[in-house]
Amino acid sequence: MSLELETATNPDVLRRVAIEPLSRVEGHGKVTLLLDEDDHVQQARLHIVEFRGFEKFVQGRPFWEIPVMVQRLCGICPVSHHLAASKAMDQIVGVDHLTQTAEKLRRLMHYGQILQSHALHFFHLSSPDLLFGFDSDVARRNIVGVAAEYPDVAKQGVLLRKFGQEVIRITAGKRVHGTSAIPGGVNKNISKEERDFLLKDIYQIIGWSRDAVHLAARLFEQNLDLYNSFGRFRAHNLSLVRADGAMDLYHGGLRARDMDGKTLFDHLEYSHYWEHIHEQVKSWSYMKFPFFRELGPEDGWYRVGPLTRVTQCDFIPTPFADHERRDFLAFDGGSATGATLGYHWARMIEMLHAAEMIKELLHDDDLLGSDLVVTGERRERGVGMIEAPRGTLIHHYRVDENDLVVRANLIVSTTHNNQAMNESIRQVARQHLDGRKLTEGLLNHIEVAVRAFDPCLSCATHSLGRMPLEVELLDAEGSRLDAVSRDMQGFC
Amino acid sequence: MSETAIFLLDGEEVPFEPGQTVIQAALSAGRYIPHLCYHPEFKPHGSCKVCTVKVNGRTAASCTLPAQAGLDVESDTEEINELRRTLVQMLFAEGNHFCPSCEKSGNCTLQALGYDLGVMTAGFRHFFPDRPVDASHPDILLDFNRCILCELCVRASCEVDDKCVFALSGRGLSKHLVVNAESGLLADTDIALTDKAMEVCPVGVILKKRVGFAQPIGRRRYDPDPISAQALRDAPRPPTGAGHCAACEVEE
Numbered sequence: 001m002s003l004e005l006e007t008a009t010n011p012d013v014l015r016r017v018a019i020e021p022l023s024r025v026e027g028h029g030k031v032t033l034l035l036d037e038d039d040h041v042q043q044a045r046l047h048i049v050e051f052r053g054f055e056k057f058v059q060g061r062p063f064w065e066i067p068v069m070v071q072r073l074c075g076i077c078p079v080s081h082h083l084a085a086s087k088a089m090d091q092i093v094g095v096d097h098l099t100q101t102a103e104k105l106r107r108l109m110h111y112g113q114i115l116q117s118h119a120l121h122f123f124h125l126s127s128p129d130l131l132f133g134f135d136s137d138v139a140r141r142n143i144v145g146v147a148a149e150y151p152d153v154a155k156q157g158v159l160l161r162k163f164g165q166e167v168i169r170i171t172a173g174k175r176v177h178g179t180s181a182i183p184g185g186v187n188k189n190i191s192k193e194e195r196d197f198l199l200k201d202i203y204q205i206i207g208w209s210r211d212a213v214h215l216a217a218r219l220f221e222q223n224l225d226l227y228n229s230f231g232r233f234r235a236h237n238l239s240l241v242r243a244d245g246a247m248d249l250y251h252g253g254l255r256a257r258d259m260d261g262k263t264l265f266d267h268l269e270y271s272h273y274w275e276h277i278h279e280q281v282k283s284w285s286y287m288k289f290p291f292f293r294e295l296g297p298e299d300g301w302y303r304v305g306p307l308t309r310v311t312q313c314d315f316i317p318t319p320f321a322d323h324e325r326r327d328f329l330a331f332d333g334g335s336a337t338g339a340t341l342g343y344h345w346a347r348m349i350e351m352l353h354a355a356e357m358i359k360e361l362l363h364d365d366d367l368l369g370s371d372l373v374v375t376g377e378r379r380e381r382g383v384g385m386i387e388a389p390r391g392t393l394i395h396h397y398r399v400d401e402n403d404l405v406v407r408a409n410l411i412v413s414t415t416h417n418n419q420a421m422n423e424s425i426r427q428v429a430r431q432h433l434d435g436r437k438l439t440e441g442l443l444n445h446i447e448v449a450v451r452a453f454d455p456c457l458s459c460a461t462h463s464l465g466r467m468p469l470e471v472e473l474l475d476a477e478g479s480r481l482d483a484v485s486r487d488m489q490g491f492c
Numbered sequence: 493m494s495e496t497a498i499f500l501l502d503g504e505e506v507p508f509e510p511g512q513t514v515i516q517a518a519l520s521a522g523r524y525i526p527h528l529c530y531h532p533e534f535k536p537h538g539s540c541k542v543c544t545v546k547v548n549g550r551t552a553a554s555c556t557l558p559a560q561a562g563l564d565v566e567s568d569t570e571e572i573n574e575l576r577r578t579l580v581q582m583l584f585a586e587g588n589h590f591c592p593s594c595e596k597s598g599n600c601t602l603q604a605l606g607y608d609l610g611v612m613t614a615g616f617r618h619f620f621p622d623r624p625v626d627a628s629h630p631d632i633l634l635d636f637n638r639c640i641l642c643e644l645c646v647r648a649s650c651e652v653d654d655k656c657v658f659a660l661s662g663r664g665l666s667k668h669l670v671v672n673a674e675s676g677l678l679a680d681t682d683i684a685l686t687d688k689a690m691e692v693c694p695v696g697v698i699l700k701k702r703v704g705f706a707q708p709i710g711r712r713r714y715d716p717d718p719i720s721a722q723a724l725r726d727a728p729r730p731p732t733g734a735g736h737c738a739a740c741e742v743e744e
Contacts, residue, residue, distance in 0.1 A: 060624065060625065061625075062625070062627065062633055062699075062701070062704070064595070064701075064702055064703070064704030064705070065593060065594075065595060065704060067705075068592075068593050068595075068704075068705055069592075069593035072592055072593065093702075173708050173709030173710060174709055177592065178709065179705040179708065179709055180705075180708060180709075182704060182705050182706055183702075183704075187705060187706050187707065187708040188708035373706075402627035402628060403627055403633070403701055403702070404625070404627050
């Protein structure tokens with residue numbers, strides 16, 4: 001593992017290329033490349049250019065307000081923040097175990113979230129690259145193009161996401177930014193009618209989710225060399241797993257393995273995560289760089305998310321998804337498990353798992369129960385952790401004796417993946433851009449690598465491939481040598 | 493005399509009893525006039541001006557205007573509603589009314605009024621006040637950043653609870669809600685959760701601690717019906733000056 005290409009030794013004499021903003025990702029980000037006279041890449045960086053400040057402005061607010069407030073970090077996976085903060089506040093009100101009804105309702109909400117977010121990412125944001133090719137005609141490389149060429153795929157993507165949103169509406173009270181998880185439990189159950197409303201479509205949803213796994217697998221197989229090598233890098237891994245080693249996206253202990261598969265820690269109770277995870281600040285990015293304390297900042301960075309979760313768990317506790325997991329691990333001698341584009345395949349396996357879990361929960365009468373909240377003895381500190389669609393999410397709060405938050409630390413999935421994403425774009429820059437004249441299609445390769453992680457760079461934009469893009473080549477004096485641009489309609 | 497006691501509201505006849513204000517007579521007759529600081533259980537206050545109507549060509553607050561025979565009152569007109577929208581916009585701009593994370597959302601009179609009047613933006617530059625919350629009391633939280641200066645808590649605490657825990661201090665733009673204690677902290681008052689002052693805040697200033705979002709979306713006060721329908725359902729409530737709610741006692 002190296003930090004090669006992070007910082008050029010002679011930036012003053014290099015040309016700067018900026019991909020800004022990145023498109024078809026959640027939020028604003030940019031990539032800058034520094035190239036020498038022969039177009040060789042000397043530096044590549046992914047920058048997160050927005051400052052959100054949630055950790056600061058939750059200070060001084062009452063703790064019961066936080067699970068609703070912090071979910072405004074995002075419009076795509078607010079449930080993750082809602083639940084991670086609620087889990088932290090469970091600790092604050094002294095609750096270690098929710099009622100069966102409350103925990104299952106929260107889990108149902110979370111699986112609805114996983115389903116809709118993974119569907120959105122795969123179908124709406126990434127499938128245009130995967131179906132048409134990374135440097136295909138930009139005019140059709142978007143969800144509208146997919147709808148024209150592959151109407152069934154587009155329709156299933158839209159309806160899968162819709163179903164996930166309906167699960168969230170029924171469990172959280174609203175499709176986006178609901179309020180049902182509260183410290184110590186939930187504020188509502190679901191009715192029999194609501195349960196039946198979801199049950200009538202769930203088998204179709206499972207069927208489409210299986211199709212989606214097969215589509216992702218087929219794309220990998222058909223482009224094996226490209227997918228295996230594209231932005232590939234070796235990394236340590238971090239995820240939550242259940243006590244028996246099963247995949248559990250709502251709760252568990254931390255499992256970390258190094259890039260050779262050796263266990264760094266396992267079933268670690270996460271309430272003292274900071275003893276193992278530190279964050280490094282770099283002057284060129286608003287986003288911190290987390291690392292395993294045992295290995296240090298240079299060697300201790302890691303990746304999180306679907307690829308990690310599917311490969312690190314011992315099994316998936318639903319039959320269809322576990323079958324797909326085994327196929328994924330066995331494919332081509334396990335090559336997909338280390339491939340950046342393997343994220344998409346793993347993501348669809350998780351979507352299938354979420355659909356199966358929703359089915360299982362909908363058949364559980366505990367969802368209709370009325371025992372919703374428990375209370376305990378107040379504590380000063382609360383840590384909540386969850387596996388959000390994009391990876392491990394940490395919420396950590398300290399609350400004073402007057403019930404006000406005095407300190408907050410949020411480490412979101414995309415932050416965990418910060419160095420991994422940088423590593424991936426550097427690989428792509430080396431593999432595909434080095435020494436070549438830049439085109440829109442070549443630059444899209446960089447974005448394809450970023451998109452594989454489904455980064456939530458914050459919730460600023462959801463423009464579905466219609467983001468304006470302007471790339472300029474400047475010489476050392478700042479004079480413009482070359483430029484590529486794309487307008488609001490996505491045309492060059 | 494009462495048979496002939498009639499005034500016109502938007503061209504339609506509204507009967508009234510002697511001593512009623514225009515808004516009381518209108519609500520009793522099933523005619524809604526938007527309002528905010530007016531509360532049927534308390535003496536008219538006339539501070540927010542949302543209930544402004546045009547009477548014989550001049551504007552007046554209908555909560556303080558005595559009903560009189562022969563008045564020609566205009567209320568539900570685009571001109572008056574535009575004025576009301578502006579007044580409500582100014583209230584939103586003056587405070588930190590962050591509905592997305594406010595636990596009063598759905599139970600908030602200001603929010604409900606904003607929806608009912610079609611207020612789409614604050615319309616003015618936000619003041620973003622930075623007043624520390626008072627969390628000193630073990631069971632009650634005060635978020636002064638949401639105060640709209642309606643004085644309902646002041647009136648309830650003095651007139652009903654006989655404690656005078658709250659008061660307004662300062663003038664003009666610097667007017668603000670204060671707690672009547674030497675330390676300025678709620679913990680040093682004798683306020684109790686059962687006080688009337690705990691019930692009347694139309695926004696999210698006076699909050700019972702640790703309740704938060706316990707009431708789910710869909711079961712909050714203004715979820716089923718707009719504020720205009722609910723105000724009519726609550727009427728008539730003749731003022732007694734002591735927070736006495738005749739209608740409430742009849743209903744339950």
